[in-house]
Amino acid sequence: MDADHIRREDLCHLLTTCRARIDPGDVHLGPRTAARAPGLRQNDVASLAGVSLRWYATLERGDYTAPPADMLRRVADALRMTAAERERLSLLACPPAQDPPPETVPKDRYRELLQRLEPRPAALLDHAMNLVDATAPFRAWLGTSRDGPWVNGLLWAFGPTAARRFTDVGRLRDTAVALARDLRVRRPFDTDVTAALESLLALPGIAPHWHSQDAALIEPVIAHEETTEDGAVHEVLTVTTRLAGGWSLFAMYEPTVAGPSSTTP
DSSP, X not given: OOHHHHHHHHHHHHHHHHHHTSOGGGGTSOOOOTTXXXXXXXXHHHHHHTXXXXXXXXXXXXXXXXXXXXXXXXXXXXXXXXXXXXXXXXXXXXXXXXXXXXXOOOHHHHHHHHXXXXXXXXXXEOTTOBEEEXXXXXXXXXXXXXXXXXXXXXXXXXXXXXXXXXXXXXXXXXXXXXXXXXXXXXXXXXXXXXXXXXXXXXXTTOGGGTTOOOGGGGOSEXXXXXXXXXXXXXXXXXXXXXXXXXXXEEEEEOTTSOOOSSXXX
16 A cells, blocks of 8 residues: 555544544534534634635645645644644655655664663664564563564564463554554655565454554553463553664563653663
C-alpha cells in the first residue's frame, strides 16, 4: 500500500475520531439531541476553527496540499487535540515530499546510552525498527543472545513470544501497526521501511489491526500487561525515545519503580 493512501486514511481517521469524542454542549453548540449524531459535525469544527466548511472537508479527505500551519493549529485547538495528535496532524497534513536527508548516526553514543540503562530491559532500534543492540536483560527477555539486527520489532509483535509475554498482545500489535503506518508516511521511499511493511502485511492475522491509527498508540510512554515465566501478570511501562537518524531507544520500567522524569535518557 502506497504512502499517500495510508496518509489519507490516517488523516481522515484522526480527524473523525477527534470529532466524535467531543460533546457539542462542551463547546457551546447546544446539548446533544436524539436526532443528532454523537460528536461534532464537519461544519461545527469549521465554525470553531474559523475556516470554511469546504476547506475543512477538503482537509479531512487529505486533498489539501500543505495547509497553513496557523489553520492547522486552529483545527487542533477546536478538536482539543493532545500533543501527540497535533504532531500527527502536522505530519499527515504536510507529508514529506522525500525521505529525510541522511543523518550521521552516532552509534557509539547510542550504545553508551543503552549501557546506562543496565540492568533494565532496553534496546536500540534503527529507522526501520530493526533491533541493533540490547541490554542483557532485554536479550534474556526476548529469548535470544544473537548480535546484530536479528529481529524487527514490528514483526516480533506478531510472533509467539509476544503472544506469550503480553496479556494485551492485541494492543501491542495495534501499536506495531500504528508505528509501521507512521514510518511509511515519514519515510515514503525508504527501502528498509518498505521491506518491513511488506513483511508485516504478509503476516496472517494482520487485517484486524491494520486500521488502528490511534495517535495514542504511538505515545512515548505506554502501559502494557506482561505475563512472567511463572504466570504472574503485572503492568510494565514501555518508554520510547526518538533519536537522530530515525533511531529510537526502547526501555521497560516497572510502575512501582521510579521511572524517568522525561523520555530523554
